[in-house]
Amino acid sequence: MSSRPVVPAALRDGPFTRATALRHITPAQLRNRAYVRVTHGVYIVSGLRTHDDAVAAARLVLPPSAVLRGRTALHVLAGDVLRPSDPVEVYLPAEARVRGRDLIRVRSCSLPADEVVRTRYGAATSPARTAFDIARLPNVLQSVPLLDVLAGRTGVTRRQVEAVADGHAGARGVRRIRRALDMVDPRSESPRESRLRVTLVLAGLPRPESQVRVYNDAGEFVARLDLGWPTLKIGLEYDGAYHDDPAQIALDRARLNALHAAGWTVLVIDRSQLARPEDVVALVRRLLAARTAGALA
Structure with missing residues (x-):
């Protein structure tokens, strides 16, 4: 059984690509159990600790045009709400042709500029667009608790969400939005x-x-x-x-x-x-x- 290696300082903080790793260790050392594969070509020491680690890992293999969406956007906008291993959800323009893999869930979509904001992890859907996406989930027992968190921590309003919905009248699941919004209460604490x-x-x-x-x-x-x-x-x-x-x-x-x-x-x-x-x-x-x-x- 292999012993735990001394991890180079350059690899200790957050995820890193295989190319980065091989500048500091050998391929055989990278196979040590201290290094955990997160997604294709990306590793982290000892495994994911937070969903932030998962997002950072995904960013290493995603193009700059990727926009964090859904639950991942909620996590980035509103705080620590997802588990480390939860999928990283992103939008990509159709021409990007990047497939979802491992922890990354990709959907093709070109977003207007006012539905995208900059975050510490790059582009993400705005609070209103994030609420629009979450409110379209099929089960209000899933969507409303997430919307409560988003509304309570970002201050996004029903009017703002409905304005996004008005611009996407034919979107899948748009009829679910009103019912979900009717149940939202930003005062909820869990x-x-x-x-x-x-x-x-x-x-x-x-x-x-x-x-x-x-x-x-x-x-x-x-x-x-x-x-x-x-x-x-x-x-x-x-x-x-x-x-x-x-x-x-x-x-x-x-x-x-x-x-x-x-x-x-x-x-x-x-x-x-x-x-x-x-x-x-x-x-x-x-x-x-x-x-x-x-x-x-």
């Missing part, structure tokens, strides 16, 4: 929180508000809830991780007790529950019905 909200709306439940601030009868701030129906005093929290630290458990209990004292009922939904959306919908539906009936009594 994709799973967004997914929970969209799941409830798709089931026909009243749309909850995001980031609901709760006050007690004395006007004192109690807590901020992920989702809620303030008139019914019902809240939802998405718990992405269990809080095992004793100090955190004590804080969580005190917070929940304060919410109960303020007259609120709060459901905590975790990842395993969200994997069974029909159960979550049934639970919330029963609670909303009971609280509504009580309010009318």
